[in-house]
Amino acid sequence: MTRTLLRIDASARTEGSTTRQIADRVAERLAPETVVTRDLSQGLPMIDSDWIAANFTEAADRTEAQRAKLALSDELIAELQAADTILIAVPIYNFGVPSALKAWIDMIARARVTFRYTEAGPEGLLTGKRAILAVASGGTEVDSAIDFATPYLRHVLGFVGITDVQVVRSDRQMVDAEASFARAATDIEELAA
Structure with missing residues (x-):
């Protein structure tokens, strides 16, 4: 049963977006x-040297400016922590994920917060x-040799501890739109509520 769904919309299109549908x-x-919705269509700030410095400063030692620099990251992580299901609506742009989704990943993949390093290797939290x-x-x-989005997302999610990942696909729309939408419908029907 899904109690709290975090929905991430990564498409730059707000109208006519297949992933949103x-x-x-x-x-x-x-x-x-x-349902908590995070729409990335307007983008997110990119991490920079100040963000990295703040992130690598112990929480108790951070300045007010450093805490402010990490505030959005903290908010995004809190949304993830509160959700039991994460739905990421992602179009494949030029074989990969949209830049706004990459920015979201950079904001939520934080050592000692969403993952940690152990002697046995990284551990997702x-x-x-x-x-x-989607x-x-x-x-x-x-999942073809030229799809760098889906395997990347599986890896990143697994890295932070989310290993139960299912895919609803509406791929190759410009090749055969009818078959593409039929695949998505079948995948949705196979999802456990």
């Missing part, structure tokens, strides 16, 4: 009690969560 259908299928990727493309086949 698919995400609507996935959210309807899951019927969560609470966001365990017990489920992620659903992926759309014009010509790139999901």
Whole structure:
């Protein structure tokens, strides 16, 4: 059962976006009690040297300016921590993820907050969560040799501890739109609520 769904919309398109339409259908299928939506269409700030310096300063030693620099990152991480299901609506842009989604990943992948390094290697700290990727493309086949978005997202999510990742795909729309939408419908039907 999905109690809290965090929905990340990564498409730059706010109207006519396939990933947003698919995400609507996935959210309807899951019927969560609470939905928190993070729309990345206007972009996010890129991390910079001040952000990195703040991040690597112990929390108790951070200046007010450093705390302010990390405030958005803290907010994004809190959204992830509160959710039991994360729905990422992601179009494949030029074989990869949109830049705004990469910026979101840079903001939420924080050592000692969402992952930590151990003698056995990195350990994700966001365990017990489920992620659903609603992926759309014009010509790139999901999980093909030229899809650098879907495997990347699986890896990043696993790195922070989210290993239960399912994919709803509406790929290769410009090759065969009807088949593309049929694949998405089938994938949605196979999702457990």
